[in-house]
Amino acid sequence: xxxxxxxxxxxxxxxxxxxxxxxxxxxxxxxxxxxxxxxxxxxxxxxxxxxxxxxxxxxxxxxxxxxxxxxxxxxxxxxxxxxxxxxxxxxxxxxxxxxxxxxxxxxxxxxxxxxxxxxxxxxxxxxxxxxxxxxxxxxxxxxxxxxxxxxxxxxxxxxxxxxxxxxxxxxxxxxxxxxxxxxxxxxxxxxxxxxxxxxxxxxxxxxxxxxxxxxxxxxxxxxxxxxxxxxxxxxxxxxxxxxxxxxxxxxxxxxxxxxxxxxxxxxxxxxxxxxxxxxxxxxxxxxxxxxxxxxxxxxxxxxxxxxxxxxxxxxxxxxxxx
Amino acid sequence: xxxxxxxxxxxxxxxxxxxxxxxxxxxxxxxxxxxxxxxxxxxxxxxxxxxxxxxxxxxxxxxxxxxxxxxxxxxxxxxxxxxxxxxxxxxxxxxxxxxxxxxxxxxxxxxxxxxxxxxxxxxxxxxxxxxxxxxxxxxxxxxxxxxxxxxxxxxxxxxxxxxxxxxxxxxxxxxxxxxxxxxxxxxxxxxxxxxxxxxxxxxxxxxxxxxxxxxxxxxxxxxxxxxxxxxxxxxxxxxxxxxxxxxxxxxxxx
Numbered sequence: 001x002x003x004x005x006x007x008x009x010x011x012x013x014x015x016x017x018x019x020x021x022x023x024x025x026x027x028x029x030x031x032x033x034x035x036x037x038x039x040x041x042x043x044x045x046x047x048x049x050x051x052x053x054x055x056x057x058x059x060x061x062x063x064x065x066x067x068x069x070x071x072x073x074x075x076x077x078x079x080x081x082x083x084x085x086x087x088x089x090x091x092x093x094x095x096x097x098x099x100x101x102x103x104x105x106x107x108x109x110x111x112x113x114x115x116x117x118x119x120x121x122x123x124x125x126x127x128x129x130x131x132x133x134x135x136x137x138x139x140x141x142x143x144x145x146x147x148x149x150x151x152x153x154x155x156x157x158x159x160x161x162x163x164x165x166x167x168x169x170x171x172x173x174x175x176x177x178x179x180x181x182x183x184x185x186x187x188x189x190x191x192x193x194x195x196x197x198x199x200x201x202x203x204x205x206x207x208x209x210x211x212x213x214x215x216x217x218x219x220x221x222x223x224x225x226x227x228x229x230x231x232x233x234x235x236x237x238x239x240x241x242x243x244x245x246x247x248x249x250x251x252x253x254x255x256x257x258x259x260x261x262x263x264x265x266x267x268x269x270x271x272x273x274x275x276x277x278x279x280x281x282x283x284x285x286x287x288x289x290x291x292x293x294x295x296x297x298x299x300x301x302x303x304x305x306x307x308x309x310x311x312x313x314x315x316x317x318x319x320x321x322x
Numbered sequence: 323x324x325x326x327x328x329x330x331x332x333x334x335x336x337x338x339x340x341x342x343x344x345x346x347x348x349x350x351x352x353x354x355x356x357x358x359x360x361x362x363x364x365x366x367x368x369x370x371x372x373x374x375x376x377x378x379x380x381x382x383x384x385x386x387x388x389x390x391x392x393x394x395x396x397x398x399x400x401x402x403x404x405x406x407x408x409x410x411x412x413x414x415x416x417x418x419x420x421x422x423x424x425x426x427x428x429x430x431x432x433x434x435x436x437x438x439x440x441x442x443x444x445x446x447x448x449x450x451x452x453x454x455x456x457x458x459x460x461x462x463x464x465x466x467x468x469x470x471x472x473x474x475x476x477x478x479x480x481x482x483x484x485x486x487x488x489x490x491x492x493x494x495x496x497x498x499x500x501x502x503x504x505x506x507x508x509x510x511x512x513x514x515x516x517x518x519x520x521x522x523x524x525x526x527x528x529x530x531x532x533x534x535x536x537x538x539x540x541x542x543x544x545x546x547x548x549x550x551x552x553x554x555x556x557x558x559x560x561x562x563x564x565x566x567x568x569x570x571x572x573x574x575x576x
Binding site: 026078079080081084104105106108109110111112113114115116117120121122123124125134138139140141142143144145146147148149150151152185187188189190191192193194204208232241244245250251252254257258265266276277283286287288289295300302303304305306307308309314317318321322 | 333335336338339341346358413414415418419420423442443445446447448449450451452453454455456457458459462463464465466467469479483484485486487488489490491492493494495498503504505539540541542543544545546547548549552553555556557558560561562564565567568572574575
């Protein structure tokens, strides 16, 4: 990487505006590796035309995405205010052309605060990079897409991970690592996080998803979907908002406009009617299957293969025959 | 404790919008109180009923018709309202979170609010930015995706949704900004007596353009279009045909 002096000389002689891209990583997985969402964010970042890629992490992972030439380590005290501050510290040392985070709950919580700290207007949930300053983002539950041109000198973005392939990870080797000195935020305290089921296949990155809706009638019946998911392998179990609302499934399994957006190779919607908001969370899946007793259910309008059947018979039969 | 609740008038959640003339056509479309703002109002009113909050002020930014949205909040139990009048589109096309959060900042500072409750996102623009952006401007603690709030009016403990489950955050001393998620509560229906009472509650009107804030969008919407439609699918007869299609046509199972 060029030293600061060489970069200045280069920009003076060639009118080249040296600008790096900063990618803000999500918290590491339990095994200390970077998340799939981070890998997809790096792919989006590489389309932005920056001269180099810097990754900001809480802790140094053993492997980093291909193409990253510098790593900044911030530490993590569990607070979004701290994570936002870390980006502010990074941005004060270097003039980034772009700052990019995944559009997960984590990214969506810090990007707007970073925007306020740096006085930038972010473009969030980007699904396509058209050019270094022009992006496409969904609005109205994805029923409309907006092509947006950002005018800030530094573009602050969050990207939808399912819209970008994952950049492969390589050994960190002797990549330049810098520890950041981030001030503590003492107006909030992290108390605890839920235990979280480590055995669950991650909904955001699974190649297959089986989702249940109100048709399952009770949370106990979700075991039918667990069995199907296990048989399919690399398959996560999701839920519609109606199912989450009724207490049949945990909130972090909700697929939809205001839940998680997924785009697996196979999405099986079981007992889900297909409200607009649910469709917006899964309609980019490669193959969609719907099982529902109601032939008029809107879910059939997006399904590649629809089966009008009683899920309490169809799902066990499918599980058995696979 | 004084609570400021942001409420937004948005396209009703059941409406499927149409793209026309390079924008989303809002003519004659049914508008409603944003579902997540409704949850925020409900939480504020409950805190008042628990005698933890002294006053609930509802605020909206929007056209003349947005007064209806404020009346709904007042009918649910808010004490008074502030209507920031503007004809700019608030569904991302014109007025964007960067300006919206500055408007909120100004009102929060005037009102000396102790707690700002907002919905986690507007279901039109799907941005979810105003909450944390406002907190950043004020240098206040922020909580997004709140699923449970406990407070005595001075400190607050919140359980919030995360990408992998939930976590608990404590704020030893208010003020704070909190955005509300689905599980927080189930909003009440305004009763007829309360709807009538709401008509007498105070609504202060301001003009957004007169607040000394640059309202122009920093992100220019160049084009609005509909996503490419999916290829039409088929109905299958039974599980055997489904498995056959998935294996041999779609190639998604071995």
